[in-house]
Amino acid sequence: MEQNFKMIAKTLFGLEEVLAKELRQLGAQNVEIGTRMVSFVGDKGFMYKANLALRTALKILKPIHQFRAFNENSLYKGIQQIQWDDYLKADQTFVIDTTVHSDNFKHSQFVAQKCKDAIVDQFKAKYGHRPSIEKDRPDLRINVHIDRDNCSVSLDSSGDSLHQRGYKTATNIAPINEVLAAGILLLSGWDGNGNFMDPMCGSGTILAEAAMIACNIPANINRKEFAFEKWMDWDNDLFDKITDSLLNKTREFHYKIIGYDKAPSAVMKARTNITQANLDEYIVVREQNFFDTEKTLEGPLHMVFNPPYGERLDIHLERFYREIGDTLKQSYPNTNAWFITGNLEALKFVGLKPSRKIKLFNGKLEARLVKYEMYEGSKRTKFQKAE
Template identity: 80%
Template sequence: MTMENNFKMIAKTFFGFEEILAKELQQLGAQDVKTGTRMVSFRGDKGFMYKANLSLRTALKILKPIHSFRVFNEDSLYKGILAIDWSQYMNENRTFVIDSTVHSEKFNHSEFVSQKTKDAIVDQFRKNTGARPSIDKAHPDLRINVHIDRDQCSVSLDTSGASLHHRGYRTATNIAPINEVLAAGMLLLSGWDGQGDFLDPMCGSGTILIEAGMIACNVPANLNRKEFAFEKWNDWDAELFDMIMESQLKKVREFHYTITGYDKAPSAVIKAKDNIANANLSEYINVSERNFFDTQKETQGPLHMVFNPPYGERLDIQLERFYREIGDTLKQNYPGTSAWFITGNLEALKFVGLKPSRKIKLFNGSLEARLVKYEMYEGSKRTKFQVN
């Protein structure tokens, strides 16, 4: 990577995933990686920008900052936007859209900031060319991100477009499917690396299974995605993108263990199988219609389990009984298992009847959640966590 072509980028993520995203970036070869809150900044060149969008599992978006300035009122905002030479990024025949986030006493409406930004861009083109680019919210040629924090305004180009959790493999969803980036982050936090057998005993439409399979086989996270925002940019280099894609695909590896999913709903099993086929992982992942509470461990050696049980927000269940059954099933039927699950119901954890060895604070949407780990030992050690 030549240093002079490097520029700063910002990868956005969920709360709690900053460290694993930084690790992903370092493994990909990013320079100058620094973590923040729900974001990691780094440096790389254009090829690396393509690679980051293609391969990062825990990034929601990758932004390319182009300008920052201080803002005190709407006039300074307008002038700051006007100072950017927008003809570098688009012409008067193209379309654009603005996403604004605002943490400031001087500005309290992101819509207003977007409107002001649009006015400045449009006025610049009108003055210089006599014509103006238009807004397109659905499929813009350029997506601009404006972030105001107190009196600092940073303007970035959105390199990704739609959030990177839109992987492209999920056409069928069940009730309240888990976000793909959340699923990938949970798996990486749990230490899943594809070196063993895996089970999701409440697999829904298969997201955790697919993300587990992609990690195990080292498949680029966004391989199946239809498009990225940078494909519409002036400097889009299709040849470079194909080269990056090819080099990433060379790193795909074989997987020699089992990935299994259970769900008691027949509709979920059908959807999961469809999505797994879309991700080209059918030969690695096996899904069947089973109730976890009637199952037992079927593999020799250690088992890695990650799942997303219903919270009560989503499904009409008797929480106390349900979570007690999770604990009983793990205790009685799953020796030699590292079991991880996420829940937004912190009360319900009391009913599991086991002591978690890890508890990690995350958010599922706006809901505060915990990713918990229960270590089920072989043989007599299994009683270690029993609560009398």
């Protein structure tokens, strides 16, 4: 029986509750929410499953040691307390990622250097030779986190950030991070039970994530590799078993997912990425300006999009956001429309009152995810009918 251990899933600000819910649904134990992270307990198979299936996690870390670090000497000694040959061979490679919030240490680079010295000195003393540093594709990725006097050392089981799903080969000027896209979709309540639209789809990230949620396809099924595949206890058979078990839980989708973009280059990129993700049968992408369209699908429509903020794209913000409001109001009845913007001023021009506002970050930019409920006929008529 595999032993259970504590793990940490890192995420973006505002997605902690969504990630905790995902973890509970997957079967994690002792789920606890922190800032930009959620801790949980599971075994090795669950660690594989978390990396494959979680939509809103950036990394899965496995803590292996904690100690107090007041200066470089106590840091060095604390790192040396770990038996590094349990995790790494002398002829292998490693890299150290550091996060430092401490008055004792001013530079994360210095902390990484000191930790590296402690590890290689241990190997030299034991074996006469040492593992070397490799930044791009190391055999072991080590995460050192110092918060005031507390130093936590973890193994990074993911490697490259989990937002790198493996399907996106073509990107636009201002692409949205896949983890943020999935988080927005889950916050919006998207579950695949209806028609979906992204009217400004760019390179297709929201469309792809929406289709994977609708069909319950594991988020990282297209990814080429995870860091744990190079660990000493790597179990290929267990990984295959976990992968098969997740794929057996995929489901049919009986509605439509549609994307519009007015730029031919964006449409081409979106189609390429959707093909890469093996999602062609679920998604249609059309070259169209949203402001010239109207709702053609019967029944309720779930709409999620990431309009330009004016950060990297040159647009007339007031006119643009007013047109968003006008198009929704005039042409999209029976629609729940959600969009994220990093331009909080621009929201004033939409001319509609949002029924929800959620604070998120898109990169370093503070953003709002807003919801507009467009009723069939007027809102007053809707409520009169209900009485």
